[in-house]
Amino acid sequence: MRAAWSSPTTRITIEEGESHDPGTGPDRYRRALEILRSGDQPMALAAFTFDVDEPGSVVMIPGTEAPYPDRTPPPPGRIVDDGRKRWWSGFDDALAALGSGEVEKVVLARRAVGRFETNLEPASVWRTLVDANPDTYCFLLDGFVGASPELLVRVDGDRVQSLALAGTAATEHGLVGEKIASEHQHTADSVTEALAPITLGLATSRDLHRFGGLTHVGTWFEGRLQEGFTVLDVLAAIHPTAAVAGTPRDAAVRLIRRLEEPRGLYCGPVGWFDRDGNGEFAIALRCGHIEGNEIVLHAGGGLLLGSDRDREWKETELKLRPMLSALGLEG
Secondary structure (H helix, E strand, O other): OOEEEEOOOOEEEEOOEEEEOOOOOOOHHHHHHHHHHOOOOOEEEEEOOOOOOOOOOEEEEEOOEOOOOOOOOOOOEEEEEOOHHHHHHHHHHHHHHHHHOOOOEEEEEEEEEEEEOOOOOHHHHHHHHHHHOOOOEEEEEOOEEEEEOOEEEEEEOOEEEEEEEEEEEOOHHHHOOHHHHHHHHHHHHHHHHHHHHHEEEEEEEEEEEEEOOEEEEEEEEEEEEOOOOOHHHHHHHHOOOOOOOEEOHHHHHHHHHHHOOOOOOOOOEEEEEEOOOOEEEEEOOOEEEEEOOEEEEEEEEEEOOOOOHHHHHHHHHHHHHHHHHHOOOOO
16 A cells, blocks of 8 residues: 555555656645646645655556455564754754744754664554554555654645644643643744734634644634635745744754655645645644665754753653654663
């Protein structure tokens, strides 16, 4: 199976399909819709890189539908690089940038590498994630697989919805305090600023949400999309939110480029869209990229001035759990 999507509302599995590259830059979303409309298929799956200037985005036009994959145990494996050295160095540099006023918030990601005795089967990993996390957005495009808790945008006709998550802990007791409140407010504000100019009657509500064994502070957004806009237009306006980049957005992205290796599809939009501009995209979190017997995993967290390194490192450990469990590497 080459590609798949599972959410509380939709399930798609693709055996064969055509892969297209929508390119880089802010027009990549418009080009993705043009690619779909140039053929005769009604919908497509897509994943876009976190950095709009980084190549590697993909639009998958379905061919034949795949059977629901079997779930098989992964081969024995281990983490061969936990990413600690680079992340700790990046943390110090990020705090310096926060202290100088370069950014108010930045999301620093950790990169870990797992290696297995034989090749991993991406479809089996996806099936395991779906079974363990039925209320999340589980995706597979070739070897890129994950189970995200965060709905970036859903468009159905003129109805638009989004869920902004920032603040993660094992239980709700870990989500109290000024740091969590401030981190979340940056994220909620970034979504409001993106959606307000292109929607009518935008309503919000804040609550705690639990996905995959973790609890998050979340703000739900719902409104009516103005005439002429599609889900791809919303992606161009909203991504990256402060949940995965920081505040101010452009300065945070520049800092991330300095501190991290390229993220690739991690933290980018992933989901599906149709010819009419409807669709559903999550932020690509709790995910990894499989190549043969190796997988590259990512986990990040929002940093503010005064953030504690040990606490932030432990948050990345929590966020790796869903993938580590699916890979048989937890515990």
